[in-house]
C-alpha cells in the first residue's frame with residue numbers, strides 16, 4: 001500500500017479571486033484508505049482547496065488527478081464524479097424532497113435503475129448511516145442537526161463512492177453527536193474501504209479517527225503528518241493550534 005499511487009494527486013495548485021491569491025503552488029496527495037484531515041486557520045483556504053479538488057472552483061494553474069485521471073478545470077467527468085461522494089457543511093439537502101428522495105437524487109441522475117430498486121437502495125443507505133427506516137419519509141425541516149448530517153451522508157454514499165469528501169462534518173453538533181458521527185465515519189471507512197478527506201476544526205475528530213493531517217497556511221500545505229509531527233513542527237499557528245490547552249485536553 002505504501003507504494004500505491006495516490007487516489008488524489010494535487011500539483012502546483014494556485015487559486016485566486018480577483019487579485020487575491022488563496023492557494024499558491026500547493027501540492028497534496030491523498031492515499032487510498034486513509035482518513036485525511038485538512039486543517040488551518042479560518043480563511044486559510046481549506047474549503048477552497050476542497051472545492052478545487054472537486055472542480056467547483058476554477059484554478060489559475062496546476063493539476064488535480066483523481067484515480068490517475070485528470071480532473072479538468074471545469075470539473076470532473078461523470079466517471080470520476082460517480083466515484084466520489086460529498087457531504088457539504090450544512091448538508092445541502094433539497095428542502096422540497098423527503099430524505100429518501102434526496103438520497104435517490106444521485107441514483108436517478110447517474111444510474112438507469114427501475115424506481116422500486118432506487119427506493120430499496122435509498123432505504124439501505126438511510127439505515128447504513130444509522131437513521132431509522134421511517135426517517136426516509138421525513139422532510140429535511142423535520143430533522144435535527146445530527147440527522148441532517150446523516151441524511152446528507154446517506155446521499156453522499158448513494159453511488160457507493162470510493163472517496164468521501166466531508167466539509168466540517170461535526171460542526172454544529174453537540175459533543176456526543178459529534179463523537180457518534182466520527183465513529184460512523186470510521187466504521188464506514190473500515191467496512192466499505194473508503195478513503196475520507198475532511199475539512200475540520202474539530203480536535204476531538206483529529207484524535208479519534210484521523211490518520212493524517214495536512215495544515216493549510218501561507219497559501220500552501222505547511223506540514224503533513226500525524227499529531228506527533230504537528231506537535232514537533234515549529235510554526236506559530238501550528239504550535240498554538242496543536243499545543244493549546246484545548247488541544248492538550250482533546251489530543252492527550
Ligand SMILES: Nc1ncnc2c1ncn2[C@@H]1O[C@H](COP(=O)(O)OP(=O)(O)OP(=O)(O)O)[C@@H](O)[C@H]1O
Nearest residue numbers: 017022040041042043044045046047048049199201
Ligand atoms: N467564491 C469566492 N469569491 C471570492 N473569495 C472567496 C471565494 N471563496 C472563498 N473566498 C476567499 O478565499 C479565502 C479562503 O476561504 P475558505 O472558505 O477556503 O477558508 P477556510 O479555510 O475554509 O475558512 P473557514 O475555516 O473559516 O471555513 C477567504 O478569504 C475567502 O473569503
